[in-house]
Amino acid sequence: MQRFVKTSTLATTSDGAVLLAYDTDRATTCVIKRMRLSRSTHAAIASEVRAYDVLHAKASDHILRCYGSHMDRKRTHHYLLLEHCAKGDLYNHLQDLPMHKCTPELAQQYFMQIARGLAAIHSCDLAHRDLSLENIGDFGLATPLAATATHAVGKSYYMAPEMHTSGDYSAATVDVWSLGIVLWMLLTGVTLVESSSEADEVFGFLQRVGIRTLVRAWGLALPSDAVEMLALLLVADPALRPSMATVLQHPYCQPRTTGDVSSR
Numbered sequence: 622m623q624r625f626v627k628t629s630t631l632a633t634t635s636d637g638a639v640l641l642a643y644d645t646d647r648a649t650t651c652v653i654k655r656m657r658l659s660r661s662t663h664a665a666i667a668s669e670v671r672a673y674d675v676l677h678a679k680a681s682d683h684i685l686r687c688y689g690s691h692m693d694r695k696r697t698h699h700y701l702l703l704e705h706c707a708k709g710d711l712y713n714h715l716q717d718l719p720m721h722k723c724t725p726e727l728a729q730q731y732f733m734q735i736a737r738g739l740a741a742i743h744s745c746d747l748a749h750r751d752l753s754l755e756n757i758g759d760f761g762l763a764t765p766l767a768a769t770a771t772h773a774v775g776k777s778y779y780m781a782p783e784m785h786t787s788g789d790y791s792a793a794t795v796d797v798w799s800l801g802i803v804l805w806m807l808l809t810g811v812t813l814v815e816s817s818s819e820a821d822e823v824f825g826f827l828q829r830v831g832i833r834t835l836v837r838a839w840g841l842a843l844p845s846d847a848v849e850m851l852a853l854l855l856v857a858d859p860a861l862r863p864s865m866a867t868v869l870q871h872p873y874c875q876p877r878t879t880g881d882v883s884s885r
Contacts, residue, residue: 625653636662637698641705644688651688654701658692665761666699672763673701675745683738685758703758712754715810722810725844726877732804732850733874739796740865748792751775752799754806768792778802778812782857785818794859797868801854808843817857828857846873 625642628650632639637656644651656666673687686704693700708714711731715721723731735757742749743766751762753776762774769789773780781798783790798817805813814824827835832851836843843851850873856862868874 625651627653644702647688650705650707652703652705654703656699656701658697658699669761669763670699670701672747672760675747676742676760679741679745681738681741683734684741706758710755711757715754715806718810720810723807725808725847728804728807729844729847729873729877731807733876735803736800736865736868736874739800740869743793743796743865749796749799750792751779752796752803753779754803757803764792766793775799777816778814780817781859782817782824783859785816791859793864794862797854797862797865798856798859800868801851804847804851804854808847809841813855827855846871849873 624646625644627640627642629641630638631641631652636659637654640653640655642651642653643649656662658666670690673690676684677687685706688702688704690702691700692698715723722728738757739749739752742763746766747760747763748766748768749760749762750764750770751759751774755776764770770792771787771789773784775784779799779802781790781795784795802813814821814827817824819825830838832855833848836848836851850868850871853863853868853871
């Protein structure tokens with residue numbers, strides 16, 4: 622780790638920190654995710670490292686690059702060396718925009734890039750499980766795509782309805798719901814629900830009338846193709862949600878005449 626010169630601390634957690642550093646070998650800035658090794662964190666760290674190894678082989682333009690991992694000599698910490706996205710996370714970027722939301726054109730550009738990245742992840746037989754504006758490039762909760770899980774993870778307002786129940790859920794289909802919430806927030810700048818559970822009044826309304834009627838009832842001026850995409854993704858029954866391959870075929874995911882807007 623002597624080749625890295627720390628420049629700042631981007632974030633701290635109970636089990637480590639995220640550092641900004643200069644890589645003297647590569648002559649570039651990178652991010653170092655430092656994680657404390659313990660009985661409670663060992664399995665999660667190993668899973669995240671495996672996920673980055675698999676994704677590194679995919680080499681998608683829309684997936685955060687991992688340059689390697691390293692364990693210190695005392696075996697007390699594990700380090701992930703990650704690509705630095707100079708503009709920060711997408712949530713903070715939205716906070717700098719008028720009304721904390723994107724223009725329709727910018728929202729579509731960002732959504733296409735996120736959808737392509739998620740499709741690439743799924744094509745590697747991995748599910749993200751913690752997709753959000755704040756956490757698009759972090760794979761700490763990634764799991765095999767075909768896996769079923771029982772523990773609810775992530776932020777409540779991004780979580781799929783089935784994650785609020787006591788049963789198993791499909792890791793693949795919860796990603797699709799979360800992608801719909803990401804699109805909603807890009808377009809509106811606000812959360813759709815506090816929790817996609819029966820106790821949430823807005824979620825109950827959404828279940829009764831659907832997203833198209835909700836958009837009209839709230840007087841929102843959203844592009845029709847964006848609303849159709851929301852209707853495709855935000856389906857309470859996970860069995861009726863599309864695969865990411867189907868999502869990418871939707872007209873809303875087709876490129877316009879302008880190029881991609883860089884989010885890195």
